[in-house]
Amino acid sequence: MAEARFKIAACSAQHIGDRTEQQDSLxxxxxxxRPGCVLFVVADGxxxxxxxxxxxxxxxxxxxxxxxxxxxxxxxxxxxxxxIHEAHTVIRLSALSAEKEPHSTVVALLLHQERAEWxxxxxxxLYHFRSADLVQRTVDHSYVEQLxxxxxxxxxxxxxxxxxxxLVNALGTDKMPYTSFGSVDQPQPGDSFLLGTDGLxxxxxxxxxxxxxxxxxxxxATERIMQLTxxxxxxxxxxxxxxxxxxxxxxxxxxxxxxPMPMEIKE
Numbered sequence: 001m002a003e004a005r006f007k008i009a010a011c012s013a014q015h016i017g018d019r020t021e022q023q024d025s026l027x028x029x030x031x032x033x034r035p036g037c038v039l040f041v042v043a044d045g046x047x048x049x050x051x052x053x054x055x056x057x058x059x060x061x062x063x064x065x066x067x068x069x070x071x072x073x074x075x076x077x078x079x080x081x082x083x084i085h086e087a088h089t090v091i092r093l094s095a096l097s098a099e100k101e102p103h104s105t106v107v108a109l110l111l112h113q114e115r116a117e118w119x120x121x122x123x124x125x126l127y128h129f130r131s132a133d134l135v136q137r138t139v140d141h142s143y144v145e146q147l148x149x150x151x152x153x154x155x156x157x158x159x160x161x162x163x164x165x166x167l168v169n170a171l172g173t174d175k176m177p178y179t180s181f182g183s184v185d186q187p188q189p190g191d192s193f194l195l196g197t198d199g200l201x202x203x204x205x206x207x208x209x210x211x212x213x214x215x216x217x218x219x220x221a222t223e224r225i226m227q228l229t230x231x232x233x234x235x236x237x238x239x240x241x242x243x244x245x246x247x248x249x250x251x252x253x254x255x256x257x258x259x260p261m262p263m264e265i266k267e
Contacts (some may be wrong), residue, residue: 005113006189006247008038011218013226017199017237023052024197024241027060033071037112039063040243041083044124044197046170047102055091055102055172062087063108076110077181080119083108084171084179091172103172107138107195111245116187121177122170125201127194128184132214134206135191136182141169159202193245199238203229218244 016022023045031037043059045052063083070079084106091102105122118126123140139145143166147153158164169177184191192213201209204225212228213221221244229240 003113004036004250006187007250008111008245009218009248010038010040010243010245011222012243013222013241015226015230015237015240017230017233017239018235019237019239021053022239023047023056024199024239025053025056025060026195026241026243027064028243029064029067031067031070033069034112037070037110039067039070040109040111040193040195040245042107042124042195042197042241042243044105044122044199044239044241045102046104047172051095051102052104054094055104058090058094058102059083059087059104059106059171062090076115076117077119077183080108080110080117080181081179084119084121084177088171088177095172103170105167105170105197109193109195109243109245111187111193113187115183115185116191116193117181117183118193119179119181121179122167123165124195124197126182127196127206127209127213128182129192129194129210129213131190132207132210134210135184137206138180138182141178141180142167164202165198187247189247189249191247194242195245196242197238197240199240200225200229200242202238203232213244213246218246 012026026042029039041063043056045056066083095102105124107120107124107126109118120138123142125138127137128135143163144158144161148155171177212225
């Protein structure tokens with residue numbers, strides 16, 4: 001087992017927004033087989049007749065089950081790929097057995113002392129910050145992102161595009177979803193990660209999120225971001241879900257010991 005170089009502080013938060021149903025799901029899972037390894041998952045469900053809520057929950061159930069068997073000898077990327085493929089299959093099977101059209105996005109972060117690895121399908125995002133600076137973030141599997149990559153749309157106008165919510169990749173569709181991966185070796189204190197659905201990131205730019213995440217501990221940061229999200233949604237907000245993960249310095253062990261008995265001082 002690698003020597004611990006940081007401690008993990010994390011907080012998750014959800015809001016139903018101005019919708020009638022919460023179709024997002026999120027989870028934080030620890031490993032019994034690989035102590036110190038944590039899996040964070042956010043999924044944004046879509047589909048009528050409660051299909052979206054079912055789909056996103058199936059992503060979480062699949063992730064939890066597969067992570068229980070994850071060991072130190074297993075590949076992190078292989079685990080993340082398996083979660084996406086198996087969750088897709090489960091969602092497809094549920095669509096056959098019910099009058100629903102379930103789909104879901106997913107973004108997942110696998111974190112341990114030596115490495116942070118993530119994968120996503122759809123437009124739920126992961127941001128990696130170092131202090132307040134953006135190091136990298138996922139690229140949405142969406143129609144507007146394709147326009148940006150083709151030089152047909154200015155990124156500054158992407159969030160206002162009428163088809164900004166149209167996905168080109170998701171779990172539960174007719175074809176197997178493709179997966180995009182990212183990673184960082186030797187994560188360090190001062191690093192932080194934000195996982196969130198489009199009901200969150202739609203209202204912020206990257207710089208603003210970096211400042212908000214780095215300014216306070218995870219619980220306070222989630223509360224502040226959620227407050228701003230609700231204010232900016234102006235009564236038309238989608239479901240909003242996020243997980244903030246911060247890597248913090250380990251407490252310094254004292255280099256002296258205290259005697260358990262008081263000293264007797266004689267005059």
